[in-house]
Amino acid sequence: MLVxxxxxxxxxxxxxxxxxxxxxxxxxxMMFAFCNLxxxxxxxxxxxxxxxxxxxMTGLTVLVSVVTAFVLSYASSYMLKLxxxxxxxxxxxxxxxxxxxxxxxxxxLLIFAVALLCGIAxxxxxxxxxxxxxxxxxxxEVGIASYNLKGLALTVALAAGMFIFMLVISxxxxxxxxxxxxxLAEKSTxxxxxxxxxxxxxxxxxxxxxxxxxxxxxxxxxxxxxDSATPLLLYMFTMSVGVFVFHSCFSASINAVLLKxxxxxxxxTNTFLFxxxxxxVGVNSAMLGLIALLLVFTVMGTxxxxxxxxxxxxxxxxxxxxxxxxxxxxxxxxxxxxxEGERIIEKYSPIAAKQSYSLWTSGKNDLGKGIAGTDDxxxxxxxxxxxxxxIITLNGFEPxxxxxxxxxxxxxxxxxxxxILDREVTLNGKTYQVESxxxxxxxxxxxxxxxxxxxxAIAGMEPETNYVAYDLENDHYDAFALSDELTWQRRAEDxxxxxxxxxxxxxxxxxxxxxxxxxxVIGAMYAAVVFICMAFAILSMKTxxxxxDDKKRYELxxxxxxxxDGLRRTLFKQLFFYFVIPFAVPFIISLPTGLALADLMxxxxxxxxxxxxxxxxxxxxxxxxxxxxxxxxITYGIAKKNIFSGLYS
Amino acid sequence: xxxxxVIENLTKYYGSGSVxxxxxxxxxxxxxxxxxxxxxxxxxxxxxxLLNCISxxxxxxxxxxxxxxxxxxxxxxxxxxxxxxxxxGFIFQEYNxxxxxxxxxxxxxxxxxRKTDAAETRKSLxxxxxxxxxxxxxxxxxxxxxxxxxxxxxxxxxxxxxxxxVLADEPTGALDSANSRxxxxxxxxxxxxxxxxxxxxxxxxxxxxxxxxxxFLKDGKLWNEILKGERTREEVYADILAVTASLGGExxxx
Numbered sequence: 064m065l066v067x068x069x070x071x072x073x074x075x076x077x078x079x080x081x082x083x084x085x086x087x088x089x090x091x092x093m094m095f096a097f098c099n100l101x102x103x104x105x106x107x108x109x110x111x112x113x114x115x116x117x118x119x120m121t122g123l124t125v126l127v128s129v130v131t132a133f134v135l136s137y138a139s140s141y142m143l144k145l146x147x148x149x150x151x152x153x154x155x156x157x158x159x160x161x162x163x164x165x166x167x168x169x170x171x172l173l174i175f176a177v178a179l180l181c182g183i184a185x186x187x188x189x190x191x192x193x194x195x196x197x198x199x200x201x202x203x204e205v206g207i208a209s210y211n212l213k214g215l216a217l218t219v220a221l222a223a224g225m226f227i228f229m230l231v232i233s234x235x236x237x238x239x240x241x242x243x244x245x246x247l248a249e250k251s252t253x254x255x256x257x258x259x260x261x262x263x264x265x266x267x268x269x270x271x272x273x274x275x276x277x278x279x280x281x282x283x284x285x286x287x288x289x290d291s292a293t294p295l296l297l298y299m300f301t302m303s304v305g306v307f308v309f310h311s312c313f314s315a316s317i318n319a320v321l322l323k324x325x326x327x328x329x330x331x332t333n334t335f336l337f338x339x340x341x342x343x344v345g346v347n348s349a350m351l352g353l354i355a356l357l358l359v360f361t362v363m364g365t366x367x368x369x370x371x372x373x374x375x376x377x378x379x380x381x382x383x384x385x386x387x388x389x390x391x392x393x394x395x396x397x398x399x400x401x402x403e404g405e406r407i408i409e410k411y412s413p414i415a416a417k418q419s420y421s422l423w424t425s426g427k428n429d430l431g432k433g434i435a436g437t438d439d440x441x442x443x444x445x446x447x448x449x450x451x452x453x454i455i456t457l458n459g460f461e462p463x464x465x466x467x468x469x470x471x472x473x474x475x476x477x478x479x480x481x482x483i484l485d486r487e488v489t490l491n492g493k494t495y496q497v498e499s500x501x502x503x504x505x506x507x508x509x510x511x512x513x514x515x516x517x518x519x520a521i522a523g524m525e526p527e528t529n530y531v532a533y534d535l536e537n538d539h540y541d542a543f544a545l546s547d548e549l550t551w552q553r554r555a556e557d558x559x560x561x562x563x564x565x566x567x568x569x570x571x572x573x574x575x576x577x578x579x580x581x582x583x584v585i586g587a588m589y590a591a592v593v594f595i596c597m598a599f600a601i602l603s604m605k606t607x608x609x610x611x612d613d614k615k616r617y618e619l620x621x622x623x624x625x626x627x628d629g630l631r632r633t634l635f636k637q638l639f640f641y642f643v644i645p646f647a648v649p650f651i652i653s654l655p656t657g658l659a660l661a662d663l664m665x666x667x668x669x670x671x672x673x674x675x676x677x678x679x680x681x682x683x684x685x686x687x688x689x690x691x692x693x694x695x696x697i698t699y700g701i702a703k704k705n706i707f708s709g710l711y712s
Numbered sequence: 713x714x715x716x717x718v719i720e721n722l723t724k725y726y727g728s729g730s731v732x733x734x735x736x737x738x739x740x741x742x743x744x745x746x747x748x749x750x751x752x753x754x755x756x757x758x759x760x761x762l763l764n765c766i767s768x769x770x771x772x773x774x775x776x777x778x779x780x781x782x783x784x785x786x787x788x789x790x791x792x793x794x795x796x797x798x799x800x801g802f803i804f805q806e807y808n809x810x811x812x813x814x815x816x817x818x819x820x821x822x823x824x825x826r827k828t829d830a831a832e833t834r835k836s837l838x839x840x841x842x843x844x845x846x847x848x849x850x851x852x853x854x855x856x857x858x859x860x861x862x863x864x865x866x867x868x869x870x871x872x873x874x875x876x877x878v879l880a881d882e883p884t885g886a887l888d889s890a891n892s893r894x895x896x897x898x899x900x901x902x903x904x905x906x907x908x909x910x911x912x913x914x915x916x917x918x919x920x921x922x923x924x925x926x927x928f929l930k931d932g933k934l935w936n937e938i939l940k941g942e943r944t945r946e947e948v949y950a951d952i953l954a955v956t957a958s959l960g961g962e963x964x965x966x
Contacts, residue, residue, distance in 0.1 A: 325830045334824060338812040612811075619808050622769065623822050624797020626790045 081701065082607060083138050084178055086600040090131045090593065091182025091222050096189035097124055097589050098221075099214035103194060123586050124221070127593050132225040134597040136232040139171065141604040143236060145611075150237070151245030164234050171233070175226050183218065193585060200372070200581035201574070261316035268309030275302030276652065280659040306359050306648065311352030314344045314644055332625060332633045339616070339637050344644060347605060351645045354598045358649035361594045362687060366656045368587035369679045372580045377669045379576055381474075383569040384458050384505035385532040386412075390565055392528050397565055398551025401531060404566055411545045412537035418457060419531045420450035422508050423524040429488045430497070430514060436477035437511045443488070444513040444527055446472075451515045454507055454532060465517055468498035473512035476502070476666075483512075490520040542570035595687060599694035602642055606698050610705045617706045627707070634702060642695050650691075653684035716876055716909045717743035717766070722775035724761050724932075735761040736772070737932040743877070746907040748900070750914055750923035752952065754959055758932040759913045760881065766911065767800060767879050768792045780876045797825050801870030801878040801908075803899075805885035808866065809854040815865045816841075816850035822873045836872050843906075844868045844898065860891035867898055871908065878902070880912035884919050896922040917956060921949035928955055935959070 101120045143150075146167075153163050187210065194208035278298035318341035321327060328334050344351065387408060389401055399407070408414060423445045431437045451472075452462040463470065469488065473479050479500040487496045495516055508528060546568055552560040617630055625633070657680025661673035724736040736758045743749050753759050764770035766777055768784055777784050784795060801822075802808070809818045816837060823833045841847040844864045854862055863883065870878045880899070884892035900922055902908045912923065920926050922945065928936040936959075938951045 329820070329824045329828075329830050329833055331825060331827065334813060334817045334821065335810065338810070338817070342812045615808075616810050616812070619810060620821075621793070622767070622796065622802055622808075624793045624795070624800075624825055626793035628790065629793070 080142075080174060082600060082603045082697065083142060084174055085697075086138055086596065086604075087135060087175060087178040088182045088185065089596055090135070090225075091179055091218065092185035092189055093589060093593050093596075094124065094128065094131075094221055095183050095186030095214065095218040096193050097127075098217040099186070099190045099208070099210055100193050100197065100585070101217075102211045102213040103208060120582065120586060123590060124217075127590060128221045128225065130597060131593065132228045134601060135225050136229045137601060138604055139229045139233045140236065141608040142171075143167075143233060144608045147245045151242050154242045154245065160238055164237050167233060167237065168230060171226070171230065175222070179219070179222055182222075183215070186218070193589075197581045197585050200584055201577040258316050258319040261312045262320065264308055264312040265316055268305050268307075268312055270305075271301055272305030272309050272648070275299075275305050276655060278302075280655070280662070302359075303356055306356045307352040309352075310355040310645060310648070311348045314348035314351045318344065332620065332629065335616070335620065336633055336636055339613075340640055343605070343609070343637075343641055350601070350605075354601060355645035355648055357594055357598055358645060358687075359652060361591045362649045362653055362683060363656060365587050365591045365683050366653070366660065366680055368583050369683065370660050370676060372584050373672055373675050373679065374664070374667075374669065375576045375580045377664075377672055379569070379573055381505045381669075383567060383572045384454075384507065386535040386538075386569050387533040388507075388567040389531040389533070390509075390528060390567065391530075393526055396553065398553065398563060399549060399565065404549060405533075407548050408533065408535070408545065408566070410548075411540040412535040414533050415536045416534040417531055418453055419529065420446065420454050420507070421526045421530065422446055422510065422513060422528045423521045424527040425488075425490060425524055430471070430483055430486050431512065434478055434481050434483050436475050436481075441511065444508070444510045445469075445490075445516050445521055445524065446508075446513050447518045447521050448515055449518050455504060457532065457534070458505060460504065463515070465515070466498060467517070468496040469514040469516045469520075470498055471500035471512050471514055472504055472507075473500060473502060474506060475511065478512050488514070490516065490524075491522055493520065495520060538570070540570060542568050542574055546571045592690075595690050596694075598645065599642070599691060602645070603694050603698040606638060606641065607701060607705075610702060613702070614706045618710060621710055627710075630707065630710075631703065634706065635699065638695065638699050638702060642691065642698075646691050650684055650687060653680045653687070656680050714745045715742040716745040716747075716780060717911065718776075718778040719762075719766070720776040720778075722762070722765060722777065723773050724758075724765060724770070725773045735932050736765070736775075738775070739929070739932070739934050740775075741927060741934060743909060743911055745909055746903070747925060748903040748910045748912070748923045750912050750920040750926045751929060752914060752917075752920050752926055752956070753929035753935075755915070757929040759915075759929055761932075762929065763879055763881055763911070763913045766877075767802065768796055797822060798873065799876040801873060801875035803863070803866050803870050803878065803880040803883045805882035809862055809869075811854050814851050814853055815846065815857065815861075818854070818865055819850075819869045819872055822869065826873070840868045840872050843871075843901075858891075859887050860894055863887060863891070863895050864898060867895070867902065871902060871906065876909065878908050878910045880910060880914075882914055882916075883912065884914070884916060892916075892919065917949060917952040920952050921945045926952060926955075928959060930959055 097120075101124065150163050150167075153166075154160070190210070191208050198204065198206070275298050279295065279302060282295045282298045318337045321337045322334070322341070328337065389404055391397055391401065405414065424442045425445065426442055428439070428442050430443045431441060432439065448463070448465060456462055471479065471483055479502050484497050484500060487494050489495075495514075497514070508530065546564060546566075549566045549568075550562050550564045553563045555561050613634075617634065620633070621627075621630060657677040660676040660680070664670065664672040664676055719742070720740050722736050722739040723734070726733045726735055739758070739762060751759050751762060761770065765772045766779075768787075772785055775785070779795075779799060782795075784792065787795060809815075810821070813821065819840065820833050820837050823836060828836070837850070838847070841850055844867055846861060846864050846868060849857055849861055849865075852861075854865075857865065863886075866883075870880075883899070884895055887895060896919055899910060899912070903910050903924075910923075912919075914920050924940045926938040926948070927934060928938075930936075936955050938948060938955065940948050
């Protein structure tokens with residue numbers, strides 16, 4: 064009997080259950096897709112190489128599950144509110160609380176079971192997309208993702224955990240609530256007090272929030288220069304406080320401010336609108352503050368992860384300028400000679416071209432002495448102009464010329480703009496003044512800096528390191544196997560053996576970097592989608608749970624002569640403002656975030672990436688807006704249907 | 713005297729096909745300007761349907777309703793909204809005050825809807841609040857007021873636009889006897905001092921006895937009529953009880 068009642072209830076109230084069902088289903092779908100990915104073959108290969116990635120992914124799933132469980136327990140309280148009168152009637156008719164709990168459990172279980180099945184089915188599709196995306200990000204071949212029992216078991220276990228958590232919260236409420244409260248309790252609208260104080264706090268919150276955004280931007284620059292994350296973390300903290308205080312106090316006080324404006328207030332349904340907003344926004348101000356904070360972090364986090372993706376490519380181009388770079392320090396022993404190495408490489412790909420170049424040393428430190436960011440013990444390194452031009456032209460740069468001086472090549476701002484620019488060095492009896500410094504060239508050698516000098520200047524010098532740059536015919540090959548073959552063991556002074564590899568493989572670096580970035584981006588996207596959906600689901604459920612009260616209010620407005628169009632407009636504005644409050648700042652910060660990241664790219668000597676950063680931010684903002692609009696219009700559609708159905712004859 | 717409201721052969725069916733209920737069956741009557749008319753009848757007699765049709769919330773199946781000479785049965789949805797806003801006042805059983813608005817905001821809502829300027833709105837509010845004795849509770853929310861206060865606020869809201877007809881649907885339904893008496897006296901004052909035309913639906917004989925004229929509905933038809941004339945309220949009350957008894961005795965006699 065109770066099961067039948069529960070089944071009929073679910074069928075009858077399908078419309079009200081829609082957002083609830085969609086939220087549960089989407090959470091499970093995302094969870095299944097992600098759990099499946101965690102245990103997939105593609106990722107287990109990467110996880111073998113990096114334990115951090117695997118535990119990071121599991122940690123993320125647990126974090127998302129905790130957030131989801133909270134949202135779902137909130138969702139169940141929404142369901143209880145919708146059914147208050149019905150449960151009150153059951154109790155009045157003599158039904159025991161235990162029986163009502165059974166009905167509610169049966170219903171929720173029914174919804175959960177269907178949502179679990181639909182979620183897993185949807186998750187299976189999403190999983191294909193996620194795996195394909197991961198393969199694309201990792202530069203590996205896109206194939207059909209396999210499903211695994213471990214992922215399914217973890218999803219079912221997490222869903223069961225969420226269900227039990229939700230049930231405990233709901234049963235606690237149902238055991239305690241009185242019949243009077245269920246049937247008759249008038250909803251108390253809290254009066255907002257201390258509006259002046261709240262207004263001041265809003266302004267302060269806004270100032271702290273804005274200052275922190277600027278702080279984060281400049282803090283990142285400082286962090287880059289000082290190699291310290293402290294200022295950045297400090298600004299992140301003040302930004303969190305600012306975002307929360309601003310949104311909470313703004314939500315609590317804005318309507319009081321609007322209601323003071325007699326002219327604005329007396330226009331059409333404005334008083335009603337402001338009071339409705341006050342009823343919904345004012346009393347939920349802390350929740351709106353938290354949602355805004357969650358969304359700000361989501362937007363910024365997603366931006367940073369995609370930036371990492373774009374940046375990694377550029378870093379790869381800079382750090383591994385050639386398909387293979389062999390590096391032989393003249394003072395070290397080498398397990399594999401150049402000839403032997405070439406023979407091994409050719410087993411994987413024919414060599415299309417090669418170019419040798421060397422770094423020379425004078426044995427002194429005339430140029431680098433006392434320069435911040437250099438090692439005082441290190442001697443100056445030199446490269447001949449002909450070698451330098453030969454390798455930079457391979458990377459598409461124009462050859463450089465020198466006017467009887469030298470040019471400093473470095474990767475560090477602290478060296479490029481230091482007093483080294485005023486120095487000079489005497490080689491083979493001729494003095495060379497430093498003409499310029501440059502940071503635009505890839506990493507051709509692993510020294511703090513080197514000076515490019517005319518060929519005659521290095522005559523008589525000892526070579527420090529000999530390099531050979533190779534261009535391979537195949538871009539993709541089994542770089543892990545090649546790297547293994549090129550690795551040899553060196554006996555260290557303490558008797559232990561250390562692995563050494565004198566051949567720097569671009570493909571190997573790319574695979575490693577892509578795997579890390581792929582997992583990072585997928586993780587960020589996953590968290591972002593779940594957080595955004597959860598945030599908007601809360602807003603939707605909050606709106607829909609008070610539809611009964613709203614219906615009565617709008618019915619009255621209709622009686623007083625507000626036209627159907629006027630009613631729809633008022634409802635639209637009410638929902639729009641409610642949804643826009645926690646959405647606006649996270650959306651708006653996409654622009655400065657994009658600009659700041661673009662600026663950072665320039666600072667990191669990657670100016671070509673700057674426009675890409677703005678595009679990334681714009682795409683994230685667009686996706687964010689699309690999810691927002693989807694939830695908003697679904698909520699508006701359901702609210703409109705519920706409030707206005709049967710209103711007009 | 714001029715008729716403010718004319719009902720002609722009003723008919724209303726509910727349902728379709730073989731299951732059709734005739735809620736109103738050719739009802740005709742006129743309500744004069746400045747009169748206080750009560751409509752009584754047993755449950756299901758058609759009282760609420762009649763009031764819903766007059767208040768333009770429901771459309772009649774046949775017949776005509778004219779308010780101040782204007783037929784309202786053929787108006788579009790938006791024209792009806794404007795008509796309700798400008799020419800009708802409402803007092804409901806459950807007060808029907810918007811719980812999120814203060815008393816003052818509830819009262820001026822109809823003026824806001826017709827875009828009356830702020831100064832005039834304030835003046836009208838002061839007048840009507842003074843008349844109803846609610847000037848000191850204008851900043852209170854409905855939940856902070858007593859039942860009687862809420863109903864007086866509802867009356868003030870019905871009066872503020874000076875409507876052609878004030879429609880009252882079981883106005884004392886949620887009040888105790890003392891507050892009911894108080895409200896009926898207020899409505900009588902609205903009728904005598906402000907010349908408001910009032911059409912009230914009730915099933916309470918005591919409440920009905922405050923009206924100048926009582927119409928009885930039975931099975932959707934106009935069945936009987938009592939005119940107060942020069943008689944006392946008690947005499948009218950006795951007449952109502954007699955008619956109610958012949959109707960089947962379903963009206964309250966408290």
